[in-house]
Amino acid sequence: MPNTAALQTEIEQSNLYVTIIQKVKESAHEANGVLFIYSVNAPSYLESQISGILESQPGVTFAMWSGHQPGSIAVLLPGQTLDTVHFQGLLLKQRIQEINGDLELHMALSSFPEQGELNEQLLKQMEESAKLSPAGDIHIFTKEEFQPSQTRILIVEGDATVREFLQIRLQMQGYETAVTDNGISALELIESWNPDLVLTELNLYGIDGLPYIHHIQQLNVKTVPKIVVLTEQRVEQTISLCFKSGIDDYITKPFSPVELDARIRRCIH
């Protein structure tokens, strides 16, 4: 077994990203491919299959680790640019499917520093995105995708579960988030934290929905944040009053997270 192909499953989980970054720094190559593979119900021999496939190609060196989540695998391919990593990804996908039949692989890949400066946040984003991408899809991270999105979203929601869900979901998409559960502290946060977008429930403790929307627009801030209302309130009159007072979008619960993402993206761009 070549020296570089050490299968390091026992590596400390929290150190995975640090280790990858370290390896990339140490490597003498101009480009270093990073590949995240995720599969549901991954068989235990998947890792050895992958390393077998990679080893079978002359001139390919690699290092492999188990990812943070079960079923997730991280592969570092020193010396490979984005297109060659992509080729490896396609090759792996095809070979694995040939051997295992219906096993679906999710992948996310990129190359550093070709596509940007490597950091932990980025690697985390890649691993998450591999897990979330549709089966069989390969998510290629390019410079544009890594543009640090400075968009700040304030989540105002009384229900703790929904609040946590929204925060995790929006964070995974690279937004900077802050949360609060009532209207009064939301108004204070908007002034002090300057979010670009406020995702808010209408039914809040402390202040009535419509005056609250009105208050946000009267606040003494440089740019008034975009307001997206996400609420249980479905009465037509309230909805039209909200739009009249200048909100950007109105989504009713129960909501589709995918639709929510799309609407938020539209408001920001």
Place this chain on the structure above:
Amino acid sequence: MTVNTIYFTILTFSFRNIMTIFRRSAYSKYNTLSGSELVPSVSLLVPAFNEELTVIENVKCLLTLNYPTYEVIVINDGSSDNTLEVLREEFGLEPLPNPEMRNSIDCQPIRAVYHNPQYPHLFVIDKPNGGKADSLNAGINLSHYPLISSIDADSLLEKDALIRMARMYMENPEETVAIGGDVRIANGCLIENGAVKEVSLPRKMWPMFQAVEYLKAFLGGRIGWSAINGLIIVSGAFGMFRKDYVIAVGGYRGGYPGEDMNIIIKLHRYMLENKLKYRVAFCPEAVCWTQAPDSYRILSNQRKRWGRGNLKNMIENYDMAFNPKYRVMGLLTMPYNIIFEALNPYFKITGLLALVGYTLLDMTNWKILVVFGLINILSGYLLSIGALFLEELAFKRFTKVSDLARLLLFSALKFFGYAQLGGLWRIQGHIQYLRNNNSWGTMTRTSWKEESKAAKTA
């Protein structure tokens, strides 16, 4: 003895009902309802007389309920303090040029209706002093929605209270004419942003006794009475009514306290006389927190007022008692209220006099006497424990063990002094009635902020 038997029967009904209620609260989703267009809209009527300390907090709380369409109508009943001014300043209210007041019920002419388009669901009526009933009637005349709900200005509604009540109404909208809410004592609780954040018991003695009393009355009593449709009172602090029937019975009666009991008796009478199927329900999940008087003087005033109102209602409606035409109401509720509520203290006194007489004549058998006394106290205590058990079974609002222990302790202490005082106050109320003394008495308020400051430091 009979009293206790009846109490126990009622408590049994309560228990039978509570399981349904418990299952209901576990399975029904208020959230999906609270935004639905199909929920009937409600007008909240808030009569306010000299409430400058608490009114802002209360209106803010009422404006943030979980409910699709509702309006809040505050009726300033000719307050002598700054109630109207603080409201106008806080919400930027301006008089409406020509308010749409229907005159479906007689009430004193109003001075003005205030409104601010920024708070589309808030209206404030300003009128000369005319009493609580008259204020409510004025509110009904302005209200835009088919359901009305009367709420005391010193009470805080839980965010879900109204939607829970509406849900009960929607189960049977044809027949339900009134729904009562559960009233609890807020003294000692931590209040933030117009909502009760932390439930705990009052620290002072008088509110503590009342907390025990309310718990027993609402959970042990009213759930049971509503099960047989014999509920005679929907608390004035929080109740919901169908506006059409309230108008049909002529609205609230002015001039006397006890207007909350009066309207329910009138509704019973109207529905029964017109042979309409109806239901007066009690919704224990809909909780309203109220400030209990914390000094002897104010508490005794309140109780005398209740005694007076109760007597007045009984005298006005004595024809319903023992009249089979009025079904449960005539055969059970009214006789029960006349004999065991209104006349209760007199029975106690005659019993006591008889006891003294027997003792003087040396005719007492001490053993029997002690046994009787013990049975009496024990059964009463068992009732309180029953109510407490109901509470813990279905709602679990008191989580601290120390709170439970205190509830048990005060339920027992109640029999030595407090219960007797209750009788005394009732008699004093009756005397006031006979002497035609019809003052409302003073009610002092503490601002909610101070209340919760006290709760925090404790």
